[in-house]
Amino acid sequence: MAVTACSAPPPRSGDEIVALSAQQLSAAIKSKQLSCVEVMSSYLAQIDRLNGTFNAIVARADSEQLLAQAVQADQELATGRYRGWMHGFPHAVKDLADARGFVTSKGSPLYRDNLASADALHIARIRAAGAIFIGKTNTPEFGLGSQSYNSVFGATLNAWDAFSTAGGSSGGAAAALALRMVPVADGSDMMGSLRNPAGFNNVIGFRPSPGRVPFAPMFLEQLPTNGPMARNVSDTAQLMATMAGPAAQFPNTVPGDSAEFSAPLARDWQGTRLGWLGDFDGYLPMEEGVLSLCERALGHFQTLGAEVEPATLNYSMAELWQTWLTFRHWIVRSTQAANYADPARRALMKPEAIWEVEGGLALTAQDVFNASLARAKFYAAVVKAFERYDFLLLPTAQVFPFDAAVHWPKEIAGRSMDSYHRWMEVVVPGTLSGCPVLNVPAGFGRDGLPMGLQIIGPRFADFATLQLGYAYEQVARYTIDRHSPALGL
Template sequence: MAVNQELVSLSAVELRRRIGGKEISPVELLEACIDRIAAINPAVNAVTATCYDRARREAAAAERAVRQGEALGLLHGLPTGIKDLEETEGLLTTYGSPLYRDFVPAQDNAMVARVRASGAVVVGKTNVPEFGAGANSRNGVWGATGNPFNPLLNAGGSSGGSAVALACDMLPVCTGSDTGGSLRIPAAMNGVVGFRPSPGIVSVERRGLGWTPISVLGPMGRTVADTCLLLAAQAAPDDRDPLSYDAGGAAFAVPPPVDLGRLRVAWTEDFGQCPVDAPIRAVMREKVQAMAHLFARCDHVAFDFGEADRCFDVIRAVSFLARYREAYEKDPASLGPNVRANYEIGAKMTLADFAWAHLEQTRIFRSFQETFRDYDLVLAPTTPVSPFPWTRLYLEEMNGEKLRNYYHWLAPTYFVTLATNPAIAIPGGTDHAGMPFGLQVVGRFRGDRALLGAAHAMEQAFEAIAALRRPRPDLAKLTKPTPELKSIVTHPPVLDARPSGHATSGASV
């Protein structure tokens, strides 16, 4: 058992090296991950539907391939979690919605197929909010996912289950997706890494509004290097996605070397107008002070994001109108409060609103790119508050002021979504409440590789600075179940359901 526990704590990059070098067996690694899930998942509820029998067969096949000297993929033998918005062949895919509690897809979607083709062993699904709407991974099918630093607090979303599975060493890599922060927010709240790539690098063949870059798929890992390894497997063009292009996926496998001492860095607490809790503002200033010496320059910079809140309202609402009109018109009560709220916002809008929003997003894009004439990176808080109890579906007010809607507290990430620049959340120590603090690092337009290289260099430098070092949960405190997390489940899903066609694809925050 001691060897197994040591094994699951290794990075994905190191595990893949040891598998390729015949130092460890994929079968041994899978069993170690299953043991860790059995021991810890009842306390945090991150992993939902599982497929252990199939995973064991695939791990055994991966072991044979190593022994026979076959060519090995980037993720060969690595146990992997798939966010429960992605269709997985023969494995329950609920989108966190009671409408699909028994849905078992007949095939993998394109991204999952690419990950499997790279040698990954899919172990199970990871929890989400209903249809990915919101930054609190709770739903009526599986219940809530708890933060491993305190299971009664929010783990973020919508890739919350993936982030927690990583933080607890249940799985070495997990997939995610991001509309307004769904890769970055849960990574920040759980002390791991979440990368929102430029739209088109990871093709999304299931996106109904194919020309809209608001939603992307992407990787999560415990380190930047692990995240890069998964991205290299995910990245590929697909002629069903009009935004996709060949970005040279294999080139992402290893982050490029970057000299931090040559970088010019801009930083902000709020991009000029995002609601940010006063203590987090103070924490951000402290973090900048602790890291400023690493860079050639580190300047506080003002930004003009215009009417970004209203712009995001419109663009987001259009996506929800496209996805959920049929379900809403049939029975509004079949959709949760977050999905209904987005749909109803959109139903009140006009074509003039839609035209204005695209004009405003273009203006925001062009204004933000001007920053990179003088700077290489932009730093900001990923989340504007410390994790709050998961029983609060969302944050209603901040600093004594009422917020505009259920996702307004996510503005520091959805402002960056509007600009379309690549962005990554990396651990930056803890906040004023002792919870993980995630630093959002934004790169140049389509500057994904340079951003990943800089984030990797920052991560390495942070390990030598106590105030910035990645926090880790005390897993010994997570050995008892947390019954409250299942309290919102109406009735359990049918785990042996038959394939029943394709469902409407989920969004993400």
């Protein structure tokens, strides 16, 4: 998937520039058909026009300083210095990751003045590829919950109606992409945080196999992963090539050349076997219209020559949820214990964060060990399913985007939700499997709002999962032919 030169005359209006795919933009900059100043000016104008309504980009840098950096990027090109495929790209970093010179608030008043002195590793790689950092993308407090609101910056609104939630925790990133305020975006995912907001905003979100993109320097497979988002699968794969790859100080990273993600994505899918998990035989409640919309979208895979049939996993989903609660309580307790222990700081934590920590405090080492054994049994069930199917499919969410003033749905289809994240249970199998999961758009349902499909590939079959998403995208065309009404197109 090499970046190719633009054959058409270069765009000159701001609307035309921000409408370019990331790879088209890259080619136009490299060939000097577009200057970095033109690109930066166009994106800043787009942000000025829309961000006041949608609140996707926060902690924005000064425009004059950003334009000065764009001038420098043009000067470098003029002298033959080309940093990489993102040379001159405006980029906003998810506000859970450090970017040198920017505040990493994590959506919490406890960190509103937390100025980063260095880049996180995957952000350093994006900087090295030539990006100019313009600000951060909004996220819920500590990334907890699939609704991007917080007391520091407020809520991010859905790109399709400026009323509903953008999802989370990469909600700011997804809305910014859909509104053409950034060419590509970084994100992270523990409980659907790259998938759900992508599905809610009609863009692409990719949760890689753990270790593909460095996350933390520790000898423990993290449930969260960093990953790419974009407006199409090709751009997502290209950003994955930048973010991925081993790092000596990160012992869990996977060996391999990240350049594989820059290879051509097209391939033949005739006879590929796909298993549709749906609502897990009625276990998961779904808002009316979600399943039927996603099932109609399955026809696009059949157009490719793939075979789709209902599938089941030989494992109790209720037990899997309990395993998930143990891990999530344990992780949040581990990261937020110091804040919780200080009454003054605890008073500034949202109730859901406190609930997670207190759940973690009730755990024993044996509980965590037992959850690890249970997760291994679940993985064995997933491996068994992959003996029959090449990929597994299921909806990205159980509800369509809802009113952003509502923190989380209290019921779905008449069933009560017993926690702030129970309504997102559909993403848990993908996370606990340790497999790559790609969100692709499934179409538009209630009130014209988007929904997504999760494509789960075998563990470490990340590139093949992107390839299937690319092929689906070419026939479905949900991201290619549909645009947010806010763009005025």
